[in-house]
Amino acid sequence: MPELISETKIDDLSAVCRQMAQSAKVASRKLAILDTAIKNRWLLASADRLVAKTEDIIAANSRDLDAAPGFGLTDAAIDRLRLDAERIAAIAQGMREVAALPDPVGEVIDGFTRPGGLQILKKRVPLGVVFFIYESRPNVTADAAAICVKSGNAVILRGGKEAIHSSRKIIDLLAEVGRECGLPTGAVQLVGTTDRQAVGQFLKMNESIDVTIPRGGESLIRRVAAEATMPVIKHFDGNCHVYVDETADLEMAIKIIVNAKCQRMGVCNACESLLVHSVVAATFLPRIAAALKAESIEMRADEHALSLFDGGVPATEADFRTEFLGPIISIAVVDSLEAACEHINRFGSHHSDAIVTSDLRAAESFTQLVDSSAVMVNASTRFNDGGVFGLGAEIGISTDKFHARGPCGLKELTTYKYIVRGDGHIRE
Numbered sequence: 001m002p003e004l005i006s007e008t009k010i011d012d013l014s015a016v017c018r019q020m021a022q023s024a025k026v027a028s029r030k031l032a033i034l035d036t037a038i039k040n041r042w043l044l045a046s047a048d049r050l051v052a053k054t055e056d057i058i059a060a061n062s063r064d065l066d067a068a069p070g071f072g073l074t075d076a077a078i079d080r081l082r083l084d085a086e087r088i089a090a091i092a093q094g095m096r097e098v099a100a101l102p103d104p105v106g107e108v109i110d111g112f113t114r115p116g117g118l119q120i121l122k123k124r125v126p127l128g129v130v131f132f133i134y135e136s137r138p139n140v141t142a143d144a145a146a147i148c149v150k151s152g153n154a155v156i157l158r159g160g161k162e163a164i165h166s167s168r169k170i171i172d173l174l175a176e177v178g179r180e181c182g183l184p185t186g187a188v189q190l191v192g193t194t195d196r197q198a199v200g201q202f203l204k205m206n207e208s209i210d211v212t213i214p215r216g217g218e219s220l221i222r223r224v225a226a227e228a229t230m231p232v233i234k235h236f237d238g239n240c241h242v243y244v245d246e247t248a249d250l251e252m253a254i255k256i257i258v259n260a261k262c263q264r265m266g267v268c269n270a271c272e273s274l275l276v277h278s279v280v281a282a283t284f285l286p287r288i289a290a291a292l293k294a295e296s297i298e299m300r301a302d303e304h305a306l307s308l309f310d311g312g313v314p315a316t317e318a319d320f321r322t323e324f325l326g327p328i329i330s331i332a333v334v335d336s337l338e339a340a341c342e343h344i345n346r347f348g349s350h351h352s353d354a355i356v357t358s359d360l361r362a363a364e365s366f367t368q369l370v371d372s373s374a375v376m377v378n379a380s381t382r383f384n385d386g387g388v389f390g391l392g393a394e395i396g397i398s399t400d401k402f403h404a405r406g407p408c409g410l411k412e413l414t415t416y417k418y419i420v421r422g423d424g425h426i427r428e
Helices: 013-031 036-052 054-071 075-081 085-100 138-150 161-181 197-203 218-227 250-262 278-294 317-321 337-347 360-369
Strands: 108-113 119-126 129-134 154-158 188-190 211-215 240-244 271-277 298-301 328-334 352-356 374-377 414-421
Touching: 013 129, 013 154, 013 188, 013 197, 036 054, 036 085, 036 138, 036 161, 054 075, 054 085, 054 161, 075 161, 085 138, 129 138, 129 197, 138 154, 138 161, 138 188, 154 197, 161 188, 197 218, 211 218, 240 250, 240 278, 240 337, 250 271, 250 278, 250 352, 271 278, 271 337, 278 298, 278 328, 317 328, 317 337, 328 337, 337 352, 337 360, 352 360, 360 374
Parallel strands: 129 154, 129 211, 154 188, 240 271, 240 352, 271 328, 298 328, 352 374
Antiparallel strands: 108 119, 119 414
């Protein structure tokens, strides 16, 4: 734990990937019954080791930063890639927080006794082996390893090439601690090649890998969903909405929208589309337009909205479907709450959507009608986050409807089995 694939020594990529997957499968069976104390000891000792080796991690990270311009990374992407002492301390703290969370493995979800005396338990168990593909953020390397091991799963990590040196150093340190603490070999492995063919190889290995989780751009996720032979936990994009209802506190609405759109624009739970009820549109739109203009946001609006404020440009239907991940927002005026919900369900990505309202019935209707993984009432869409929800580290946000939806924390990386106890019971 772990074996890195050398860029220069691969004779048979398929064979090497298969060996990694099989090693993870063996490790997953041991992790499924591993004592919680061992998992927590690894998490806490790993956190301490990361802090102790801060200078080594920063040195590895500097190699990635030096290469970043050659990959065409934006300033925002380079900032996400950068590690310093404060960020490494935050990574370590995240591992400590996962250690403090209850172990989901073995939790009794339900239990009952049938009239004939047959006892039935529904218990939480790990998924098995997770293949995790993610973007160039080295902190995610530690987060994913932590959450997978704590939930009793082995993980194969395939990070972006832009963070390969940082991720290797982090995994080296976690592996070193793993050997000291008694984690099984193969529990945490990093794919050391940036060859995209490796992803395709792993996606064929449903006999060893139980679930794939892609976290990155839409093209990557669509490729994984198309090629994977095992279940995929995913979201394609984050076209998130804020709807300002006719009873909204307009000052509150401005604060929520500016936060949802501008706090961090390149994330999946940022607001990309604004809907305003026609009753308050004439009053509200000039005010929110001024606030967004002050943040250098381009406003692409429908005809009704354009007539009510200056500085907007006409929106196309494609604009209402787009996750901009930058300083652009689409704006539309709607005549009812039902029309707002219809717009969101038609153009949105079922990720995070919010209503600002003072009407409890409107809030209740919105939460029922909008088909998204998280629906906010008088709160920013930016709150759809595992850490904010108290789940500890998350491995991603799912917009799927089966198994896991919303932030995927420890419990979302488990499934369940039924355990049936009898006393010589036979079925007649």
